[in-house]
Amino acid sequence: MIEAIAMMGGLGIIVGAGLAIASKVFYVYVDPQILAVEGVLPGANCGGCGYPGCSSNAEAVVQGKSGPNSCVAAGAETAEAIAAILGVSIEAKEPDIARPGCYFGTQDADLKYIYNGLNDCRAAALLNGGMKVCTIGCLGLGSCVRACPFDAIAMGPDNLPVVDAVKCTGCGTCERICPKHIINLSSVTRRIIREYKDDECTTPCQRACPAGIDIREYIRQISLGNYNRAVQVIKERNPFPAVIGRICPRPCEEECRRNFVDEPVAINYLKRFCADYERSSGDRIHPFKAPDTNRKVAVIGGGAEGLSAAFFAARIGHDITLYEATENLGGLLRTAIAPERLPEEVLQWDIDGILDMGVKAETGKALGSDITIGGLLGQGYETVFMATGGWDNRLSRLPGDAIEEMLPGCYLLIDLIKSDTGRSNRIAPGKDVAIIGGGKAGLEAAKICRDLGSESITVYFREPREKLAVNAIPVLEEMEEYDSIHVEFNTGISRLFGEGDRLEEIEVVDTRSGKRRTAKARNLFLAAGRFPEMIFYKRLLDTIGETEGTEGGPVSWIAVPPYKRPDQKGEKGVFARGDVITDYNAAIRAIGAGRRAAVSLHEIMYDIPMELDDNVLTPDSLIQDVDDVDSVAPTPRVIMPVANSRELAEAGELEKGFTEPMAIKESNRCLQCGLICYERSPHLVRSASPEEKKEAAA
Numbered sequence: 001m002i003e004a005i006a007m008m009g010g011l012g013i014i015v016g017a018g019l020a021i022a023s024k025v026f027y028v029y030v031d032p033q034i035l036a037v038e039g040v041l042p043g044a045n046c047g048g049c050g051y052p053g054c055s056s057n058a059e060a061v062v063q064g065k066s067g068p069n070s071c072v073a074a075g076a077e078t079a080e081a082i083a084a085i086l087g088v089s090i091e092a093k094e095p096d097i098a099r100p101g102c103y104f105g106t107q108d109a110d111l112k113y114i115y116n117g118l119n120d121c122r123a124a125a126l127l128n129g130g131m132k133v134c135t136i137g138c139l140g141l142g143s144c145v146r147a148c149p150f151d152a153i154a155m156g157p158d159n160l161p162v163v164d165a166v167k168c169t170g171c172g173t174c175e176r177i178c179p180k181h182i183i184n185l186s187s188v189t190r191r192i193i194r195e196y197k198d199d200e201c202t203t204p205c206q207r208a209c210p211a212g213i214d215i216r217e218y219i220r221q222i223s224l225g226n227y228n229r230a231v232q233v234i235k236e237r238n239p240f241p242a243v244i245g246r247i248c249p250r251p252c253e254e255e256c257r258r259n260f261v262d263e264p265v266a267i268n269y270l271k272r273f274c275a276d277y278e279r280s281s282g283d284r285i286h287p288f289k290a291p292d293t294n295r296k297v298a299v300i301g302g303g304a305e306g307l308s309a310a311f312f313a314a315r316i317g318h319d320i321t322l323y324e325a326t327e328n329l330g331g332l333l334r335t336a337i338a339p340e341r342l343p344e345e346v347l348q349w350d351i352d353g354i355l356d357m358g359v360k361a362e363t364g365k366a367l368g369s370d371i372t373i374g375g376l377l378g379q380g381y382e383t384v385f386m387a388t389g390g391w392d393n394r395l396s397r398l399p400g401d402a403i404e405e406m407l408p409g410c411y412l413l414i415d416l417i418k419s420d421t422g423r424s425n426r427i428a429p430g431k432d433v434a435i436i437g438g439g440k441a442g443l444e445a446a447k448i449c450r451d452l453g454s455e456s457i458t459v460y461f462r463e464p465r466e467k468l469a470v471n472a473i474p475v476l477e478e479m480e481e482y483d484s485i486h487v488e489f490n491t492g493i494s495r496l497f498g499e500g501d502r503l504e505e506i507e508v509v510d511t512r513s514g515k516r517r518t519a520k521a522r523n524l525f526l527a528a529g530r531f532p533e534m535i536f537y538k539r540l541l542d543t544i545g546e547t548e549g550t551e552g553g554p555v556s557w558i559a560v561p562p563y564k565r566p567d568q569k570g571e572k573g574v575f576a577r578g579d580v581i582t583d584y585n586a587a588i589r590a591i592g593a594g595r596r597a598a599v600s601l602h603e604i605m606y607d608i609p610m611e612l613d614d615n616v617l618t619p620d621s622l623i624q625d626v627d628d629v630d631s632v633a634p635t636p637r638v639i640m641p642v643a644n645s646r647e648l649a650e651a652g653e654l655e656k657g658f659t660e661p662m663a664i665k666e667s668n669r670c671l672q673c674g675l676i677c678y679e680r681s682p683h684l685v686r687s688a689s690p691e692e693k694k695e696a697a698a
Helices: 002-025 032-040 054-062 076-086 121-126 143-147 173-177 188-193 204-208 215-223 227-235 241-247 267-281 304-316 344-355 373-378 391-397 413-419 440-451 470-479 587-605 645-651 660-667 690-697
Strands: 097-100 153-155 161-163 183-186 296-300 319-324 360-363 383-386 410-412 432-436 456-460 485-488 491-499 502-510 516-520 523-526 534-538 556-560
Touching: 032 054, 032 076, 097 161, 121 143, 143 153, 143 173, 173 183, 183 188, 188 304, 188 587, 204 215, 215 227, 215 267, 215 660, 227 241, 227 267, 241 267, 241 344, 241 587, 267 344, 267 660, 296 304, 304 319, 304 344, 304 383, 304 587, 373 383, 373 491, 373 534, 373 556, 383 587, 410 413, 413 440, 413 523, 432 440, 432 491, 432 516, 440 456, 440 470, 440 485, 440 523, 456 491, 470 485, 502 523, 534 587
Parallel strands: 296 319, 296 383, 319 360, 410 523, 432 456, 432 523, 456 485
Antiparallel strands: 097 183, 153 161, 383 534, 491 502, 491 556, 502 516, 534 556
């Protein structure tokens, strides 16, 4: 007995020693911060944070790969507790919500395929792509419903998913599970940032709109009598509904599918009806706005583009101050359009709506004299966006002999040439000079700079040498005699570098290879006749968060253009093909440019690459479409009533606008299109024959 006890005791000692040694050999250190963060998380393991469970998310939070507010199953208290553990502060988290993007359910499809034994959308998608007629439409099998960990999705009577906004946490499970990408996370910022892609359901009118307004939806809301909601839908992409409703060239109506039957829907007049409804009510109808980020942004230029950029940046949550050189906001909208087409009170209504979103405006502040780029960055603005307009805007506010230096060290080429007339020399170029474009005039300007003492002058042409204008060839050959003048072809300017109010360097990009390099430049002369839209931000040192310059001293900065519109995404540098040279030929295009600028400055502040996806939608994208419509009854278009001479004298406006019955009648002409879907006239729809039904199901 004693021997057995001794043997068991000895065995226990050996096992204990082995375990002690193993604990040392196989010991895994766990960061106490990770354990602390995991202890705060709710343990739902729902995957909404993008990680397989709360443990993985806790590790990602501590490593800086995930934010303190990344848990979708927890509230603000959890985020604050995690931030306290990490010793950081957090911005208010903007809620995400799942949003379906398909309009016609399976019962409305022209052809219906029977997937015997399949009840999962992913499996059906693998079988012939899950295709009915539309290649991207909802398959209606409810995989998103079963996958939702919060029971926030149900299939509606039209066989399309319906999201419960109260239950939805924005975890993104449905987005990841859907093989057709028709249900996605949505938020104010996501909706502003997004560019349409070729694998989603867009309508022809929406694709043609330079601002990308959801035309189908706001017309649907009008037909339902929900005018407040219709205004909100319009303002998602257009802060000037009353203005655009009067002056837009209406490219959307050219693509309306009713053109295959009779006349396009009066899309723009319906927009005006909504805007007039808001004005007549006297109550502002605002789109949704994200929580405040407490990031300061300055916008320079109070025209359509600058006001639009300020509007969208404010909706993202940034603190916006807009500076305008004249005493009134509006730019050419105020000075170049006849009052009977655009009354001043209508313009002011829309401008006041933009300011009501939280945009602060300071008028009578000219860039280069009253304010400077370096000065604004030194005052705590994280980014500065410059949208000062084209040459036509300049002519409306400055005398003909005026010279402007809006960008540090940058002038218009025409100002240099004019200032050299009679050798008045009102511009004194520095040692290093760069000239962008201009053909013969650009080469002549290089000679002027040489005569004025510049030691190194480089002229950059985007085109190859063989495409240079014939009259510039003799001047180019003359340039080859000067050691101080250099000419480069197939090159553009992509970035500027400076300190305070001084330009120091430019980034030059090869338009063929995309290779980039820097070159010294104290002055930059622009042949385009306008200053480009540019975003300025502080240049960071290797130490994160530390900026160049001492306290109160000049700030080092970088300037970049906003990202290109989708159909020009491959172009490089400022004044590339597709960039605006004069002012915008339509205010609706300026609105689209303003949104892209707001997105660009947001991405710069959050260090998000300004890159468009490969499948971003462009006019050249290959997408499904129709070239005819079937079973649609002709319905006459409602005609906009026009004021007679007496009414014009009293009201001052040529077009009188739609009445409510007229708007309802016209909105009912809309076919409520999807990608290739559209509503048929019920009495014209022919039932499929038994043979056709059998063939479709086979």
